Amino acid sequence: MARIAVIGAGMGAMAAAARLAVAGHRVAVYERTETYGGALRRLERDGFAFDTGPGLLPLPAVYRDLFVKTGKEPLEACVELVQVDPSSHHVFADGTRVSLPNASRAGVVSALEENLGADAARRWGDFLVRAREAWDRSRRPLLEEPLWPDWQVLAEREPYPAVPRRKFLRTRTAGTLAEVGAWELRDPRLIALLEGHALAYGLDPRATPASAAVLPYMEHAFGMWYVRGGLRELARAVYERCVARRVEFHFGAEVAGVVEEDGRAAGLELAGGSSVGADFVVAGVAPGVLDRLSRGTRVRGDGEVPDRRGTASRVTVALALRGGRPEGTPHRTVVHTEDREAELDSLSGASGGLPARPTVTVLRPDDPALVPDSGHEAVTVTSVVPAGAEGDREAYAGKLIAVAERAVPGLRDRLLWHEVRTPADVAGETGAEGGAVPAPALAAAGGRLLHPANTTGLTGLFTAGGWSHPGGGLPHAGMSGALVAGLIVEGPEFRGSR
Structure with missing residues (x-):
């Protein structure tokens, strides 16, 4: 039985903790805030x-697997999963819905044919076939296996089978998501639909590899799910599974550093001056925090995937409304910008500040x-913004509310x-x-969108969560926990679940 100290109680860290506890290890989690869940937080006020x-x-299968592997009660016995239908409602710049x-x-192709025309529907259907091929090519190395030592293969190989495009005497294929949209989809509404999946993570489709086609494919293939009571209930269920497996939680316990002895991680030093010993340390923290905790020890060596620093965050506005939710209302509506270039320039830092028309x-x-x-309704409105962007939060909230009225008629009344929750609030919680909010790992693009391995240059120190392989997003965080547990339990020979 090994002693394992986990830094942070985010979803990836808790997924690792539960699996390691079931494997017979003694696991303790140290969380600097007063609660668990990382970014999965809840705002409560006046009964809302x-x-x-x-x-x-x-991709709820990731958490189904976690619950199957860590106890007798399946995920559905601990939370109520609801498959939302429609998956999404879209309001495009030209007013098309x-x-x-x-x-x-x-069903997606049929809906697009009815609303956008047969040609647009055919193009999207053909795109999804190619996106599935990209998924089949990249799924295992990007999601289910520890990051390959020769990760450069993933960086150089584009898994998306783009359609050759001949212009004059040259034949080219799309290398970015924006080129996929412009050359293969062509319709501005389909382009908005495609690019919205990258935009949700703050990725500029003009610089995002074509391999990001896997993002819409995942949604169409595996569906989108809601947890009754809110996604915070998923965090609660994972926390309670950890407690049931005898994981110890210490809240309000800020870690000041990773203790190193004889070239390996040997425990933690806490902010109050006390220390705890450990045979392994799992860090579920952002790169800047890991730098501080490692105190000059290089945990990412030359030739490895470097730490990625996030560039995008979110502004969220919680709206308490009088009047009940009308029957047939879509769970999720995306109101697409009327000025794509300006929004992308803002997110890429080219224009600075908050997007004017998000x-x-x-x-x-x-x-x-x-x-x-x-007789009341709870509505959440979200926009992706540059990390660290602040400005006049109330003025920006008013802008988001004005856009949201296209989805919720009579909203202001x-x-x-x-x-309002801004990047500063996200920073305080995570x-x-x-x-910054981490994006999923993506192949190609020279490895710019890969995340560093779950192993580190300090023996005994592992990383879990959205800032390490396989990157951001709830499914990816859960997968990182599985990979860390496998590497600790089975050692370097671990190659992922089969």
Whole structure:
């Protein structure tokens, strides 16, 4: 039995803790805040409740596997999973609207044909076939296996089978997501639909590899799910599974450093001056925090994937509305920007500041647990912004509310109150500089969108969560926990689950 100290109680760290405890190890988690869940937080006021982090769960199989491997009760016995349908409703810049059914390629193509025309539907359907091939090529090395020592193969190899495009005497294939949209999809509404999946993580499609085609494919193939009571309930269920497996939690326990002895991690030093011994340390923290905790020890060596520093965050506005949620209301509506270039320039730092005309996601859950009674509705409005961006939060909230009115008619007349969460709030909850939110790992692009391995240059120190392989997003965080547990339990020969 090994002693394992875990830094942070985010989803990836807790997933690792639960699996390691089941394997017979003694696990203790040290969390600097007063609660668990990382970005999965909840705002409660006047009988209303809102998720202030992710509001939907893709690929729930990751957490189903976690619960199967760590106890007798399956995930569905601990939370109520609901497959949202439609998966999303889209309001495009030209006013066109379309609702896309959940986990149905044929249904999506049919909906696009009805609203955008047969040619657009055919192009999207053909794109999804190619996106599936990219998924099949990249799924194992990017999600299910520890990062390869020769990770440069992933950096150089583009898994998306782009359509050759001949112009004059040259034949080219799309290398970026923007080129996939412009050359293969062509319709501006399909381009917005495609690029929105990258934009959700703050990725500029003009610089994002074509391999990001796997992001819309995952949604269409595996569906989008809601957890009754909000995604915070998923964090609660994972925390309770850890407790049931006898993982110890220490809240309000800030870690000041990783103790190193004889060239390996040997425990933690806490902010109060005390220390705890450990045979292994698992760090579920952002790169800047890891730098501080390692105190000059190089945990990422030459030739390895370097730490990625996030560039994008979120502004979230929680809206308490009078009047119940109308029947048939989509759970998620995406209102696409009317000025794509300006929004992308803002997110890439080319223009600075907050996007003037942002894409806005509106979540309207059909969930009595989130409202005081049936005569009220809880709505969450979110925009992706540059990490560290602040400005006039109330003025920006007003801008988001104005955009959201395209999805919620009469919104301002129904508004009782609102609260705003900015990158500074995200930073306070997660410790990530500027409130940055990590993106999933993607192949190609010279490795710019890969995340560093779960092993480090300091023996006995491992990393889990969105800032290490396989990157950000709830499924990826859960996968990182599985990979860390496998590497500790089975050693360097671990090659992932089969």
